[in-house]
Structure formats: structure tokens, C-alpha cells
Amino acid sequence: MEPTKGSGILAIILGLIFIICPIFSSVALTILIGLSLIFLGIALILSGFSAFNIIIGILAIIVGIGFTFNIAALSFLLGLQFYIIGILIILTGITGLFSGQGVSKITSILMILVGIISFALGGLSIGQPLYAPIIIGVALIIQGIRLYLTE
Numbered sequence: 001m002e003p004t005k006g007s008g009i010l011a012i013i014l015g016l017i018f019i020i021c022p023i024f025s026s027v028a029l030t031i032l033i034g035l036s037l038i039f040l041g042i043a044l045i046l047s048g049f050s051a052f053n054i055i056i057g058i059l060a061i062i063v064g065i066g067f068t069f070n071i072a073a074l075s076f077l078l079g080l081q082f083y084i085i086g087i088l089i090i091l092t093g094i095t096g097l098f099s100g101q102g103v104s105k106i107t108s109i110l111m112i113l114v115g116i117i118s119f120a121l122g123g124l125s126i127g128q129p130l131y132a133p134i135i136i137g138v139a140l141i142i143q144g145i146r147l148y149l150t151e
Helices: 002-018 022-049 051-069 071-099 105-127 131-149
Strands: none
Touching: 002 022, 002 131, 022 051, 022 071, 022 131, 051 071, 071 105, 105 131
16 A cells, blocks of 8 residues: 555544544644644754744743643633644744744745634634534545545
8 A cells, every 4th residue: 555545544534533532532632732832842942042932932832731731621722722823833934934044934934824724723613622623534534535546
């Protein structure tokens, strides 16, 4: 089996799990968001030793640790997590646009767009936290089908 077909099947399976078990998926998503924030913070701190990168990096690590290890208290705040992630990614993209160090301008613009999408997803998730795993599940299924059908 080709790697893209295998990735497609895996994405479809994960998408179905997100749709069928949204509460479990919310908890898993909270852990993944927390770990992602920790890695984002570490990358920001190591990418450039500017005061802005260090402050945003430390903030991302602190929030990531809270999301990763305090699941029971924070899993219902999935929408807030998307807002925080969106803001941090937008700030990282803006920093990349103006710093000119090691990050292309296209990558910085894409980071800003992903941050805006994350912020919008947070708006949907505030009203009903179970929308986020369902939306992510549908996106995973669509991506899985695209990967599977890629020649």
C-alpha cells in the first residue's frame, strides 16, 4: 500500500472516531492542543532570542501545560482553546513577517490564515463544544478521501 493511501485510510478512521465519540475526541483534542502549545512555545524560544519570541513562547508553554495536565478542568473550554491557539498562531505569523529570520513570508501568511481559521472555529465551539470534534472529523474524512484517491 502506498503511503498516501495508508494516510488516507488513517485520516478517515480518525475522522469517524471524532464524529462517533465527540466527548472522547474533545479530551484527546485538549491533550493534543496542550502538547502543540508546548512544542510551539519551545520552537518560539529556540527560533530567535528576541524578547517577543521568549514572552510568547513562555506563555504558550504555560497554557499548554495547563491544557495537557488539567484535562478535567479545561476540557469544556474547547472554544477558548481555539481562541488562544488562534491568537498565538497569528502573533507567531506576524512576528515571522517582520523578523525575517529563517521563516519565509508565505509561511508566515499561512500561519496567520490558520490562526484566523482557528479563531473562527473557537467561535463555533463556544456555543456548543461538541461542534469542534465533529467539524474536525468531517475535515479528516475529506482529507482522507483526498489522500486515498491521490495517484
